[in-house]
Amino acid sequence: MSDIQIENVRKVYPGNVEVIPDLELSIAAGELCVLVGPSGCGKSTLLRMVAGLEPITDGEIRIGGRRVNELEPVERDISMVFQNYALYPHMSVFDNMAYGLRNRGTAKPEIQRRVREAAQVLGLEDFLQRKPRQLSGGQRQRVAMGRAIVRDPAAFLFDEPLSNLDAKLRVKTRVEIRDLQQRLKTTALYVTHDQQEAMTLADKLVVMNAGRIEQVGAPMEVYARPASLFVAGFIGSPPMNIIPADRVPGLAAHDTASAGMTIGVRPEALIADPAGPVEMTVRVVERLGATSNIHGMLPDGTTEVIASVTGETVPAPGDTARFAAAKVDLHLFDAEGRRVSE
Numbered sequence: 239m240s241d242i243q244i245e246n247v248r249k250v251y252p253g254n255v256e257v258i259p260d261l262e263l264s265i266a267a268g269e270l271c272v273l274v275g276p277s278g279c280g281k282s283t284l285l286r287m288v289a290g291l292e293p294i295t296d297g298e299i300r301i302g303g304r305r306v307n308e309l310e311p312v313e314r315d316i317s318m319v320f321q322n323y324a325l326y327p328h329m330s331v332f333d334n335m336a337y338g339l340r341n342r343g344t345a346k347p348e349i350q351r352r353v354r355e356a357a358q359v360l361g362l363e364d365f366l367q368r369k370p371r372q373l374s375g376g377q378r379q380r381v382a383m384g385r386a387i388v389r390d391p392a393a394f395l396f397d398e399p400l401s402n403l404d405a406k407l408r409v410k411t412r413v414e415i416r417d418l419q420q421r422l423k424t425t426a427l428y429v430t431h432d433q434q435e436a437m438t439l440a441d442k443l444v445v446m447n448a449g450r451i452e453q454v455g456a457p458m459e460v461y462a463r464p465a466s467l468f469v470a471g472f473i474g475s476p477p478m479n480i481i482p483a484d485r486v487p488g489l490a491a492h493d494t495a496s497a498g499m500t501i502g503v504r505p506e507a508l509i510a511d512p513a514g515p516v517e518m519t520v521r522v523v524e525r526l527g528a529t530s531n532i533h534g535m536l537p538d539g540t541t542e543v544i545a546s547v548t549g550e551t552v553p554a555p556g557d558t559a560r561f562a563a564a565k566v567d568l569h570l571f572d573a574e575g576r577r578v579s580e
């Protein structure tokens with residue numbers, strides 16, 4: 239097991255395009271660290287720099303205490319799993335998984351042992367003689383993971399590995415990856431733009447925005463105490479309601495209204511209450527089964543609010559509905575979007 243240290247890393251692409259100004263990140267040995275953020279925020283660039291597929295402009299990256307800046311990808315002792323699987327179509331599953339070991343001159347019996355072991359872990363024993371085209375998308379992704387596992391690397395790097403799978407398979411494979419990582423305890427860096435995937439997989443969640451880290455923490459910590467308006471809006475689904483404090487005077491203390499502050503309140507923290515301070519005109523009600531999302535508009539006519547409620551009885555479009563929230567469920571942000579509440 240190896241840790242990964244990213245220190246003062248900067249990335250400027252040719253043409254003087256600075257996409258990562260100065261980034262620090264420490265990933266402990268055995269930890270699954272997930273980088274999440276909107277398209278273009280620099281997640282893939284960071285992962286590719288750790289992999290050695292992209293040179294870094296400034297700073298240092300260490301894997302297991304060893305500086306890897308100048309090392310080629312093959313010398314870094316990492317395994318990558320890509321979105322498109324990158325399997326060799328003409329080779330069997332066994333040969334695909336054995337490829338890296340053969341290249342390194344590993345002895346035949348050792349290759350047999352490791353591939354069979356990985357196939358067992360991944361439930362691929364019955365598919366070893368098949369070609370990739372004879373497998374489903376989920377099975378192909380497992381072969382790609384098998385190929386990563388057999389090398390017993392210092393770290394796994396995952397680049398959006400689930401984005402080619404359909405929704406159901408994505409959830410299933412997500413659980414498999416989590417389970418696998420917990421058993422193997424291999425350090426992993428995982429990139430996704432899907433906040434739900436990030437929340438469920440991560441030991442350490444890193445929210446990126448425009449080449450910078452907005453917040454690092456355990457998923458539930460980030461969910462419970464988002465450090466900025468950006469994180470508040472990005473983590474959680476449906477997203478946290480962001481309400482200018484002066485629009486709902488009764489919701490938070492009066493001194494917040496005058497300071498250009500914003501109140502964040504999660505849809506699931508809004509409780510139906512006929513005397514509640516949050517008044518909305520209901521526009522759309524989404525019934526999801528166990529919960530319903532009520533989409534409405536505040537009296538100001540510009541601030542949209544969502545309340546997630548359980549139960550059979552929900553308001554209808556056009557109704558006026560009122561909600562309250564407990565003080566502990568209010569998140570206050572200053573005019574710069576930084577968290578000010580505890």
Ligand SMILES: Nc1ncnc2c1ncn2[C@@H]1O[C@H](COP(=O)(O)OP(=O)(O)OP(=O)(O)O)[C@@H](O)[C@H]1O
Pocket residue numbers: 251252255257275276277278279280281282283284431
């Ligand atoms: N080779 C390149 N040359 C110049 N700019 C690049 C290059 N590769 C990426 N970029 C730019 O760097 C920024 C970060 O890209 P990156 O692919 O790391 O983002 P990302 O967060 O992984 O996005 P996505 O989720 O869409 O893959 C983007 O603005 C992108 O246009």
